[in-house]
Amino acid sequence: MSKDLSDFFKLPLSEQIQYLYRNGTFQLSIRYYGYKVNLYLLEDQLVEVFYNHKLDKIETIQPLDYQHSRMKFYTDQISLGTLRKQA
Structure with missing residues (x-):
């Protein structure tokens, strides 16, 4: 897949789902209106499901x-206390 994910977004949704779950890394989820929105890191970019x-x-x-x-x-949801300045 290309770095800008243009090829990924040209795939049918079912293939996007398979590719994302095989190659992406779950980060966190939120509730947004009637949706659960999962945030994934995919090839150095963040995508919402x-x-x-x-x-x-x-x-x-x-x-x-x-x-x-x-x-x-x-x-x-991000805890700034977990971030530490490198000396």
């Missing part, structure tokens, strides 16, 4: 939008 629990299906996978209001939900 939107899971609709009422329909029991993944509806979409998309690159993380750093400008979106969802970022607050992610940052609320």
